[in-house]
Amino acid sequence: MIDLHCHILPGIDDGSKSLEMSLEMARMAVDDGITMIACTPHIYPGLYMNDTAGITAARDKLQREFDERGIPLQLTTGADVHLVPGLVDGLRSGIVPTLHRTRYLLLEPSHHVAPPHFQESVFRLVAEGYVPVITHPERLTWVEDHYPVFGELVKQGAWMQLTAASLSGVFGARAKYWSERFLDDGLTHILATDAHSNGRRSPVMSKAHAIAERMLGREEADLLVRGRQECMLRNVPPSAVPPLPAVEPRREGWWQRLFGASR
Template sequence: MIDLHSHILPGIDDGSRSLAMSLDMARIAVADGIEVMACTPHIYPGLYMNATAGITAARDALQQSPEEAGIPLQLTIGADVHLVPGLLEGLRAGTVPCLHQTRYLLLEPSHHVAPPRFEESVFQLVAEGYVPVITHPERLTRVEDNYAVFGNPVRQGCWMQVTAGAVTGVFGTRAKYWAEKFLGDGMTHILATDAHSAGRRSPVMSKAREVAERLLGREEAELLVRGRPRMIPDNAVPSTVPRPPLRDAPRTGWLRGLFGSRR
């Protein structure tokens, strides 16, 4: 399996606190069947001032330790990016990393406050050739009132990433319900761990794959954890990637409904 969302780099954000914890996370991932993991720390100006050079250096340093410890986990880079002024310029300049230096980037929506002009900014990313992968929509506080509007971003070129732990109940019954609904309605492109530690939020995907297989069948379950995630490092053209079985949903106002009205 391939995990494209993790906070395994030690001491760089709110994820792993030490090299020892990162190695524990790597062992858990490999034991679970994960072969490739993206190191995707938060980028949030004023709080987590990460950039491509620092993330790459931290990944390179961490990669040596699993190899020395005999842990066969391949690490690549990315970031869990918030939409802030200058994001597009940072992507163009290469200071904000996409996943494995491709067109795909993890985009973390605010749980509570909508940034100004979110709709125009996201569509500009798509128009520029990027594929925003919206992270953990099942855990947003507004999902109950705005679920029906999620279909449109998928049709317009965005991807959705649901958290493996949400599928298995780690984040409670509410997140599990919405995670299963995102899966069942065909609005999930990939599963990822969003791992932050070796404890409750550890890098485990196999249990979520089993749930997905019960809901959607083996073929789609494999696409969620292996097929589509493998196509991202290959920088596949989105139109060539097998689509989730998206059901009909309202097509209007999706970003305004999900993230609030413009200010």
């Protein structure tokens, strides 16, 4: 499996606190069947002032530590990028990294408030030739009232990345419901760990892969944890990547009424 969203670099954001924690995260990932991780610290002006040069240097240093200890885990670079003014300019200049230097980038919306002009901002990134991968939409506090927006974003060229631990219930019933809803509705391109430590938010994908296999079948489950990631790393255009599964119209139920989007 390939994990393209992980806060494994030590001391660079709110993820791993030390080299020892990063080493333990790496061992956990390898034991779980993960062969490659993208180091994707937050970039948020005024709080996490990371950039391509710093992330690359930290990745290289951590990779040397893994290699010296015989940990068979390959690292690449990226960032968990917040939607802020100047983002397109930062991407163009190379200050803000994309995933593995491709057209794909992780885009983290505000967790508690729907960003103003969100669709227009995403569309601008797509128009510039990027593929924004929206991170953990199932955990956003405003998903209930804006769920149809995510379907529109997919139609205009954005991708969706669910957190593996949401599917396995680590983030509670609400996040589990919405992660299953995104999968059921054919709106999920990839799974990733969004791991921050070797504790509750650890780099584990196998449980979510098993759940996705039960829901969607082995072929799509494999695409969620490796197949589409391989295409992304090769910078394959979205039109040439295996498409999202076709879905049947949803029938409403009590779970929908409890957690569902407002109409």
